[in-house]
Amino acid sequence: MREICASFDEIAGLRERNAIALKVAKDRGRKVVGTYCLFSPVELIVAAGAIPVSLCGTSATPIPAAEKVLPRSLCPLIKSSYGFALTDTCPFFHFSDLLLAETTCDGKKKMYELLGRMKPLHLMQLPQVQDEAALEYWVLELKRLIRRLEQAFDVKITPEKLAAAVLLLNEERRSLKALQDLLKRKPAPISGMDLLTVLHNRGFTVDKREAIGLIDRLTAELTGLSDNGFSPFTTRTPRILLTGVPVGIGSEKVVRLVEELGGSVVCFESCGAYKKVDPVLPGNDLLRSIAEKYLRVPCSCMSPNTGRLQLLEKLVQEFQADGVIDLTWQGCHTYNVESFTVKRHLQETAQVPFLQIETDYSESDTEQLKVRIEAFLEVIGTRRGGRP
Amino acid sequence: MVAAGIDIGSTGTKAVLFDGEIRASIVVPTGWDPKAAGLEAFRQALDCAGIAEGDVHSIVGTGYGRVSLPIFDRKVTEITCHARGAHFLYPETRSVIDIGGQDSKVISVDEHGRVAEFAMNDKCAAGTGRFLQVMAGVLDVSLEQLGQLAVGATPAQISSMCAVFAESEVIGLLARGADKGSIAAGIFHSIAGRIQGLAGKVTLSHRVTFSGGVALNRELCSAIGASLGVDMWVPHAPQMVGALGAAIMGFEA
Ligand code: SF4
Ligand code: SF4
Numbered sequence: 071m072r073e074i075c076a077s078f079d080e081i082a083g084l085r086e087r088n089a090i091a092l093k094v095a096k097d098r099g100r101k102v103v104g105t106y107c108l109f110s111p112v113e114l115i116v117a118a119g120a121i122p123v124s125l126c127g128t129s130a131t132p133i134p135a136a137e138k139v140l141p142r143s144l145c146p147l148i149k150s151s152y153g154f155a156l157t158d159t160c161p162f163f164h165f166s167d168l169l170l171a172e173t174t175c176d177g178k179k180k181m182y183e184l185l186g187r188m189k190p191l192h193l194m195q196l197p198q199v200q201d202e203a204a205l206e207y208w209v210l211e212l213k214r215l216i217r218r219l220e221q222a223f224d225v226k227i228t229p230e231k232l233a234a235a236v237l238l239l240n241e242e243r244r245s246l247k248a249l250q251d252l253l254k255r256k257p258a259p260i261s262g263m264d265l266l267t268v269l270h271n272r273g274f275t276v277d278k279r280e281a282i283g284l285i286d287r288l289t290a291e292l293t294g295l296s297d298n299g300f301s302p303f304t305t306r307t308p309r310i311l312l313t314g315v316p317v318g319i320g321s322e323k324v325v326r327l328v329e330e331l332g333g334s335v336v337c338f339e340s341c342g343a344y345k346k347v348d349p350v351l352p353g354n355d356l357l358r359s360i361a362e363k364y365l366r367v368p369c370s371c372m373s374p375n376t377g378r379l380q381l382l383e384k385l386v387q388e389f390q391a392d393g394v395i396d397l398t399w400q401g402c403h404t405y406n407v408e409s410f411t412v413k414r415h416l417q418e419t420a421q422v423p424f425l426q427i428e429t430d431y432s433e434s435d436t437e438q439l440k441v442r443i444e445a446f447l448e449v450i451g452t453r454r455g456g457r458p
Numbered sequence: 459m460v461a462a463g464i465d466i467g468s469t470g471t472k473a474v475l476f477d478g479e480i481r482a483s484i485v486v487p488t489g490w491d492p493k494a495a496g497l498e499a500f501r502q503a504l505d506c507a508g509i510a511e512g513d514v515h516s517i518v519g520t521g522y523g524r525v526s527l528p529i530f531d532r533k534v535t536e537i538t539c540h541a542r543g544a545h546f547l548y549p550e551t552r553s554v555i556d557i558g559g560q561d562s563k564v565i566s567v568d569e570h571g572r573v574a575e576f577a578m579n580d581k582c583a584a585g586t587g588r589f590l591q592v593m594a595g596v597l598d599v600s601l602e603q604l605g606q607l608a609v610g611a612t613p614a615q616i617s618s619m620c621a622v623f624a625e626s627e628v629i630g631l632l633a634r635g636a637d638k639g640s641i642a643a644g645i646f647h648s649i650a651g652r653i654q655g656l657a658g659k660v661t662l663s664h665r666v667t668f669s670g671g672v673a674l675n676r677e678l679c680s681a682i683g684a685s686l687g688v689d690m691w692v693p694h695a696p697q698m699v700g701a702l703g704a705a706i707m708g709f710e711a
Contacts, residue, residue: 163660202647303460400580423575428580430578435580436563437522437578438560438578439523441536441537441561441578442537442576442578444535445535445537445538445573445576447573448534448535448537448538448573449573449574449576451573452538452572452573455711
């Protein structure tokens, strides 16, 4: 892939290039807001003229530092996020003028209290149901964020700026969806590892328009390659849908193993991937439309979280998945408990083989995971009438 | 036509020759060299059956060491192999519990011996042969003696699932003068509890086969059977089931 696809190379270098671009932008007076979660209403940041960056929590490197403060049994994503801040090793954290956080799971919520001592942090109180009353409340939280951004950066968020931001971010979602939808083709034109790399690095872009152009170019190149029959896989390769906790470069162990062992990850129903492409729908009240979009994120911190079940059902069909792997991090109660519900739902509706994997960012269980994943691929193979 | 199945596990390496029936079945210790152990078990099996290597038309490898041998025509995970082997021995079986040296699995099997779903222990060693070994070490007895000790004893309460914590718990019990028999029974009880937890993650039928070397331990078999509320089939050589399954798959291919 890397050799034959020019845009891929460009995207692979984004993180480094953008750290510099970010510094330049800051020197010119731009403000930067760091976000941690899919619930962050990025439109408001863009409308405030600031640069939104996603902060990384997918690397194992800063975890030992974080464990000096946080319990070891906590989810690795939270420890990694906190560790980056503590060790000041993430340029994107370093350049952030403000951190934006939401009360999602308990671990994150309490970690943000500690993080708030290091940098200005705005915490949005996120409701945990997705009904009318919650929406009213969430609209108020968006208004509170608008006031904070306006005060902190001495700007005015006008309806026009907000409308423009919605257009831009919907355009970004459109391009990200088109890229991921390419993997509906059989065989997929790009590996899950490569897709993950693109999605991960894209999160560090400073100029959204430039990034959209780059993704669109990549999609076009891949479409051409696929039309000419190019793919790293065959039509027999087991197609895996990955759901569960957020995953990125540094925490890609399971994706890598699936593909090393002969499968192909064709869809990531996770925060950085398919959950992200849901657009803001047009409505009379723009702020309400934005609030609706973010409140319907089907995250396991919502109770109940039926949206995830429906999304999964749909994605299994659309991507012709042969199996679903539910990736959960050790210490993540919401996703770990929800796995039972997901499994039962998929057994009843999609009748697709299901495997839960609970792990962390370390390599210590690689051999065990290999047995599990390989056996899962064997189950898929025999279901297709292969040799038992 | 003869096929060989070679299961290179963390403690023992097993080889089975199969031509519709079991022609040979050999166990050797894996030791530090899984590759040599695999070749040795294969050679002994050939000798035992009086078959020339050239007459073996397919060799299937399984177990942790399956990556290490170049002679394999095909490699299959131990999960699929145990299901297949158990189905051959007991065609009625719909669940397999396999406790090996490093990990334990509960597999649910369809009427053709194919895996429907499975659950496997996570990182932790609780409920594995390793756990049993560590505990026998603390009591300073062999695995067989551990079984004998437990006969008829009231299980002592061992609440920790983690091998490291359970070790200090057992040391504490010994210090307080608890007798080894009840501690041994307590250890089996704790493993049974762990297996029960795993079994809850798949559809467990009442037609269960217990495979893997740990199943040689009769006391443990009854502890697990009692906690699951099922009678289990225990093959007379439970550690051979994976290699048998591998050989059958080679034979049928
Ligand atoms: S999983 Fe939930 S809490 Fe975590 S980043 Fe996604 S939306 Fe936020
Ligand atoms: S993975 Fe789970 S515990 Fe970790 S941050 Fe996300 S929701 Fe919270």
